[in-house]
Amino acid sequence: MKNIVILISGTGSNMAAIVKTAQREKWAVNCGARVAAVISNKAEARGLKFASDHGIVTEVLDHKAYPSREAFDAALAQVIDRYDSPSQPVLVVLAGFMRILTPGFVSRYAGRLVNIHPSLLPAFAGLHTHQRAMDAGCQVTGATVHLVTAELDHGPILAQAVVPVLPGDTADTLGARVLAQEHLIYPQAIAKLLQRM
Ligand code: GRF
Numbered sequence: 001m002k003n004i005v006i007l008i009s010g011t012g013s014n015m016a017a018i019v020k021t022a023q024r025e026k027w028a029v030n031c032g033a034r035v036a037a038v039i040s041n042k043a044e045a046r047g048l049k050f051a052s053d054h055g056i057v058t059e060v061l062d063h064k065a066y067p068s069r070e071a072f073d074a075a076l077a078q079v080i081d082r083y084d085s086p087s088q089p090v091l092v093v094l095a096g097f098m099r100i101l102t103p104g105f106v107s108r109y110a111g112r113l114v115n116i117h118p119s120l121l122p123a124f125a126g127l128h129t130h131q132r133a134m135d136a137g138c139q140v141t142g143a144t145v146h147l148v149t150a151e152l153d154h155g156p157i158l159a160q161a162v163v164p165v166l167p168g169d170t171a172d173t174l175g176a177r178v179l180a181q182e183h184l185i186y187p188q189a190i191a192k193l194l195q196r197m
Contacts, residue, residue: 001028001032001033001034001088002031002032002033002034002088002089002090002091002194002197003033003034003036003037003083003084003088003089003090003091004018004022004033004034004035004036004090004091004093004190004194005036005037005038005039005080005083005090005091005092005093006018006035006037006038006039006051006093006095007038007039007040007041007076007092007093007094007095007097008038008039008040008045008047008048008095008096008097009040009041009042009045009096009097009098009099010042010045010046010047010096010098011045011046011047011096012038012040012045012046012047012048012050012051012095012096013047013096013179013183014095014096014116014182014183014186015038015047015050015051015093015095015096016047016050017182017183017184017186017187018035018093018095018186018187018190019035019050019051019054019056021187021188021191022034022035022187023054025187025191027191027194031191031194031195032194033091033194035056036056036057036083036090037056037057037058037059037079037083038051038056038057038058038059039058039059039060039061039076039079039080040058040059040060040061041060041061041062041063041072041097041098041099042060042062043060043062045060047095047096048060059079061075061076061079063099069100069102070102070104072099073101073102073104073105074104076105077105077108080092080109089112089197090109090112091112091114091190091193091194091197092109092112092113092114093114093186093190094113094114094115094116094148095116095186097115100152101148103150106148106149106150107150109148111147112193112197113147113148114145114146114147114148114158114189114190114193115145115146115148115153115155116143116144116145116146116182116185116186117129117143117144117146117153118130118143118175118178118179118182119132119133119141119142119143119144120140120141120142120143120144120160120162121144121146121153121154121157121160122154123138123141124141125152125153125154126152126153128171129141130171130172130174130175130178131171133165133174134165134169134171134174138165139164139165140162140163140164140165141162141163141165141174141178142160142161142162142163142178142181143160143161143163143178143179143181143182143185144157144159144160145157145158145159145160145185145186145189145190146158158189158192158193159185159186159188159189159192160185161178161181161182161184161185163177163178163181
């Protein structure tokens with residue numbers, strides 16, 4: 001059985017979409033995988049309740065309790081590695097995890113560390129992607145699932161969804177339409193990656 005560990009910082013709607021898809025599509029049988037744990041760096045992350053309501057182990061690791069980025073990432077890796085063994089490899093899924101990860105952490109999970117970003121990468125890495133896409137006059141934007149590399153919001157692309165920018169859009173209305181697509185492409189990209197693991 002492969003163990004999926006999902007890292008969140010807030011709402012966790014992508015995490016919820018993954019959990020629901022895993023149940024609906026019987027990943028335990030069809031992908032040999034289960035969502036083993038949800039870890040948040042914020043105790044107040046709303047997604048934690050959804051996870052525990054669905055019988056998933058939750059952990060909180062407050063980054064402010066660690067003296068450095070390296071110390072936090074080392075502690076995080078220690079928790080994640082509880083779910084990692086040669087017979088039960090871990091897939092680490094970033095789902096709105098608002099932390100920049102150290103190169104050491106990224107290389108430890110190389111090839112099995114994925115992220116979703118609310119733009120058509122390589123355009124608009126970083127924050128405020130919807131406003132930036134509108135300001136640039138983009139007619140389409142979207143979301144990208146990618147393998148994580150040391151460079152922020154870069155790395156091999158696994159899936160993308162294209163979303164039109166409509167007249168009268170605000171960052172919020174556009175963001176909501178992009179998020180709905182994220183909930184579709186992220187679970188499917190993960191299912192594909194699990195088949196390759
Ligand atoms: C999503 O837009 C995702 O692309 C970005 O952060 C947001 C997280 O939303 N990385 P949620 O916590 O999954 O609802």
